[in-house]
Amino acid sequence: MSLMPVDQALEIISQSFSRLETESIALAQALGRTAAEDHHAKLTQPPFDASAMDGYAVRAADVAKCPVDLTVIGEAPAGQSFDGTVQPGTCIRIFTGGPVPKGADTVIMQENTDRLDESTVRIMTGTEQGRNVRPAGNDFTEGQMLIAAGTALTSRHIGMMAAANIAVVTVTRRPRIALLSTGDELVTIGDPVGPNQIISSNTLLLSSLIVENGGEAIDLGIARDTVASLEQKIALLKATDKVDLLITIGGASVGDHDLVQKVLGDHGLTVIFWKIAMRPGKPMIFGDFNALPMIGLPGNPASAYVCAVNFMLPALHIMLGRPTPGAPKSIALLAHDLPDNGSRQNYMRAHYQNLADGSRIVTATPRQDSAKLSTLAQSNCLLIRPPHAPKAAAGEPVDILLLLP
Ligand code: AMP
Ligand code: MG
DSSP: OOOBOHHHHHHHHHHTOOOOOEEEEEGGGOTTOBBSSOEEOSSOBSSSOEESSSEEEEOGGGGSSSSEEEEEEEEEOTTOOOOSBOOTTEEEEEOTTOBOOBTOOEEEEGGGEEEEETTEEEEOSOOOTTTTEEOTTSSBOTTOEEEOTTOBOOHHHHHHHHHTTOOEEEEEOOOEEEEEEEOTTEEOTTSOOOTTOEEOHHHHHHHHHHHHTTOEEEEEEEEOSSHHHHHHHHHHHHTSSOOSEEEEESOOSSSTTOOHHHHHHHTTEEEEEEOBSEESOTTOEEEEETTEEEEEEOSSHHHHHHHIIIIIHHHHHHHHTOSSOSSOEEEEEESSOBOOOOSSEEEEEEEEEEOTTSOEEEEEOSOOOTTOHHHHHHOSEEEEEOTTOOOBOTTOEEEEEEOOO
């Protein structure tokens, strides 16, 4: 098989997924979930003209010339209204969040007043009409669309929806992604690490990426590099409730111990493509395992991660109904020269910085070893070098993929 160009691979994978079914949940449970439909305000906020300050609610005309003495005829703390009308020459004491009464149109902040006695206040400095009053509906009005379908709900969205009395939210079901690591050398974190062993860090690397992006990760554990062990994991997968995507890690190459394609193939895997024209990540597999989409990631952590960001993330976002699937793209200016690129699209681990003038500069990490987690952890973007890109000089613009958060 020849190497599949990255864009074509992404196109094929994207077409294999569609949005999952929806469910209704309590707003309190909705953090990180994806809205499946537009959500509208159930009330108007603020519901009445509200004071933005502690002070006095006055008629602007009365404070056109200051100082002026006004008669204090009542009070409106938050949660309580003054039911009378503010007539010329009068005012009421008001507090932040308190309803501005009929007749009044302006609030004078307390600091600009002098309370002479129980019933008189001296307004030292006036202000323009409407100042320090939040008009009804200033924030949003009943029926207004507040959250668009496809929005990933953050704490800020949830706060706004709470204020709008949206107690129940319709969200897309969390995509369930099963992770199967393969390798005789791997141990689960927390277990004793033998002399020739390493920890299966990819399991947590990828499950964290899945959870960060609104999915649910199901850890199928580690298969040894034997047919029997892989078959045992296939049985475990079959016994697992509703899986939307299978990710295997490692064993995707052509080594003697790379059994994933062979064993899964014996149990119903159709390989849709194998090997992508990218670096790192060339040996990635995409297939159909008995109607379950399957991505076979290479084992090296940076390779696994780069492939997951490029292909698993869009799949996950499409299943969630997010409007722009995948990691966001941006442009940054190179902080240093780069040599010309080979025939595969190169994803360099890199770090960008925003400059005061609004531009971005990007620095590739010095060693692009796909086994290195320390440089991956320091990166906040992937610097994209297209196939056959000529050498580039410091200051030239390049495409980057942002790694969020
Ligand atoms: P493989 O693709 O199986 O040839 O693995 C390539 C490299 O990635 C080897 O050095 C493996 O030890 C390493 N590797 C494979 N799976 C994992 C994993 N789950 N976590 C960390 N490293 C891994
Ligand atoms: Mg292996």
